[in-house]
Amino acid sequence: MTRPARHDVAVLGCGLMGSALARRFASSGLAATAWNRTPGRAEALASDGVRPAASVEEALGGTGLVVVCMSDIDATRNVLAAAPSLSGLTVVNLSDGTYDDVETLACWLGEHGAQFLDGSTLCYPGQIGEPGAMVAFSGPSSVWAEHEATLTLLGGRSRHVSDEITGAKSLYLGCGAFFVTALTGFVESATCLLRRGRTLEEVRDTTLHGLELLRHATEEAAAAIESGRHETDQATIHVFADGVRRALGELADSGVDLSVMAAVSGKLDAAEHAGMGRLGYSAQSLL
Ligand SMILES: NC(=O)c1ccc[n+]([C@@H]2O[C@H](COP(=O)([O-])OP(=O)(O)OC[C@H]3O[C@@H](n4cnc5c(N)ncnc54)[C@H](OP(=O)(O)O)[C@@H]3O)[C@@H](O)[C@H]2O)c1
Incomplete structure (x- = not known):
């Protein structure tokens, strides 16, 4: 009607x-x-x-x-x-x-x-x-x-x-969680870098470059999750875990709340402890 x-x-x-x-x-x-x-x-x-x-x-x-x-x-x-x-x-x-x-x-x-x-x-x-x-x-x-x-x-x-009927909300809530985590990570790291004397222009340009890499890394991670093959000849979980630990150590004295970085470090530590250190980032989907 x-x-x-x-x-x-x-x-x-x-x-x-x-x-x-x-x-x-x-x-x-x-x-x-x-x-x-x-x-x-x-x-x-x-x-x-x-x-x-x-x-x-x-x-x-x-x-x-x-x-x-x-x-x-x-x-x-x-x-x-x-x-x-x-x-x-x-x-x-x-x-x-x-x-x-x-x-x-x-x-x-x-x-x-x-x-x-x-x-x-x-x-x-x-x-x-x-x-x-x-x-x-x-x-x-x-x-x-x-x-x-x-x-x-x-x-x-x-x-x-x-x-x-819940399909749109499901995508929105899940992808929204990714979006806000990334944006919070940007504000967190940018605040640290500005306090360390870097200029906003440097931080902005380098972050925008990082976003292009993130697009590429997202495509790779999606393909690996789909195929179930998480071997990498590019960057292992161990390399990422070391890098984040180093960043946390260096930035700790900035007085900024680094809880996003700390949470990522915790997840990478867990992946290493589970024996995934030599695999690619996407292997964390198996945890
Ligand atoms: N803004 C964004 O960027 C964005 C992005 C994605 C999703 N959303 C979603 O879109 C929705 C609206 O967001 P918005 O940014 O437009 O929010 P907003 O500017 O705060 O507007 C809220 C609207 O809801 C009305 N409202 C709230 N409670 C009501 C009630 N009990 N009875 C009748 N009207 C009521 C308000 O009426 P009054 O004017 O009378 O208060 C107003 O029209 C939210 O669910 C939000 O999460 C927003």
Whole structure:
């Protein structure tokens, strides 16, 4: 059952990310409406061509597609519960939550006659709509096929990753953990180096070079994990373990909290103790 559409899409939640999503839909030529708990944030989008809705009911009344982007899935559910009917609607949830939250929301929406896709934004608001931006979606392929043209407007790398409803959150949480660990490692080592008198330009340039190496190392590690072959003729776990121990010793007196580096050192020590010292980095996947 499809609702008569006066708007192509409604966005609920006009925080930093929700506002970027609504603006992108509108700038792509869609009729977009938006609602926010604090009305001023929806009203501020009017100058970008997004029609502010005064209530959830008004936002959902004229559309078949609603994208929800709030702090968490509790907020998504509480706000949708205020709607008179969700029947015939497709709900796309981009609010963060656990796998349980996603599965519970899927059941609840099913009971209320709504179709559901879950998703996660793997980018910043300022990148929404850019060729390199990615929003990952999961849920039934048939629902994705209905809304693919609209949802891929959000970024050139946006895609349907899985029919399994928790697929997008799973990738987001796992790859997000990698992202924040790497970023925390950068802040940690950059702070040490700046205190040691290196310039920010030196640190930045050398780190960006390191990121290119990391791309290469990630491809190699992925290939080794896939093949199950962890021998290396490039750099052994022992070499990495020695290097990190040395870095920890040298940087310890900088007064910086080196807990990311210390955790890496602990993992490499464990791999050495398990007899993996002569293997490549990816062998740690066997621990
Ligand atoms: N920003 C990013 O770079 C980024 C990247 C990846 C994922 N995300 C995810 O995207 C989601 C939104 O992030 P954001 O950066 O837009 O956050 P934000 O700027 O803090 O906005 C939060 C939004 O949630 C609304 N909200 C919170 N609790 C609510 C409730 N109980 N009822 C109704 N509305 C409620 C807020 O409404 P009010 O304005 O009324 O407070 C606001 O619209 C989060 O799950 C976040 O983890 C963000």
